Amino acid sequence: MPDPGRAPHEKYRVTLPTPRPQFAALPWNCDTVTMLNVYFEVRKDVLLDRLPPEYNRSTPAYCRLVITDHRESPIGPFRDAFLALGCRLTMAPAAFVAASITDNQDALAAGLLERGFPSMLGKIDFEAGVASAHALISDAHGPLLELTMPTLQTIEPSRLAYDHVDAIVTRDDGAIELLITKPDMKIVSAAICKDARIEYPVERDSPWQILNCRNLVSAQVVRGSRIFAAGTKPN
Template sequence: MPESGLIDSSALPAVDVASDAPAPPWEIGEALVQHITFEIPVPNARRNLPDIVTRSAPTYGRVSMIDRSDSPVGPYREALLMVGCRVGIIPALYVVDAVVNSEAARDAIAAHWRYLPSVGEINVERDDDAITSSFDVGDGLTVTLHSPTTDAAAVAIVRYDPLLVVQPSNGSGAASEIPCEHDVRQAWLSRSSTLSYEGGSRRHPWIQLRSSNAITAVAAVEGQTIEAAAAIELTGA
């Protein structure tokens, strides 16, 4: 039998934030992205997933950094910590934690897509050989993602599963996905990407879900169309 997450969905914090940002869809002209996917222990994955979804097999996490050069709320950067899961038979990436460098982006994301990033510093350095980003994820923890860009690849190498958000609803949970179209223009296979961590405590989700064994890593330049959140009907609901 598939193993469910261990978080009580009904006890998740409800996200209810007002924003005057334009409603989706959002057209993003250009975004610089880094993705690294890695193995995580089964218990750690389940502890960070709600009980209305099941864990992936094998269990994996993903860290993404997106540097959006434009948006309806201006340029902003976002770092995401996600865990692979399934909603019924649908593969998805559950958003465990996120940080943005803009209060306007935080409020818009919370209002339109129902997850609440923290606001922190996100630095990005890019040269001919690599992209390096570092982000303050709170509680004294800084995460750095280094992605070499010397190995150009076909744009089809950049693959996406939908982002998943769960909100409490009627004594259980309600799942929604965030559809996004990706117009990938350049891509790199970043085989020797690294994630490093400075500070923080063992209880921090970024530490609980830290990279153990990298599966794949890519970097890309792309356009994006971020659609409105779409409810997912749960089997047996």
């Protein structure tokens, strides 16, 4: 039987900045991008508490963590990260964003007003070489999550494909609505890590830690280009 989410849309309502900030119009074509992409299992009840009722959870319950470094974009270099709930929308695989962060004010504004994520300003330390990768996500209060990929193994890019990523956006009039962002990464090269680990340097009351990694399933480093586009309403 389907197991629908039980989080009201209001859980994802945000306070929009006043006045409305200016940013380069979307989409942004980002040609030099490195993305760390990780799937890990979480507790079913914790996932359902954060999943809107339009979605059904997948089995097993899992999250997708994405940390992206953009070396070039219309707003200059920036980094962002999101933690998404693995799920299904009308039987199609999807990922719903439960937490997101960026280190750039323009990316924050575009996310809040056009995509529904990122929804927080913070700091993202990021390293990705040929042999290993590492990232540390922090907010204004300190570290949230650390990802380490000690050893990388090159794979064919055609082995990887990603589902659409969804979020709830708050409009200027206070209304909230569901948005879908199509897969936005064109992969040129890829690698996998079989001994990756997620750690939590400091205990925090945050979705980044409440959605705790119980078992890491898959970890990848991909390089290529990304189209940072606005979300659209689901059909």
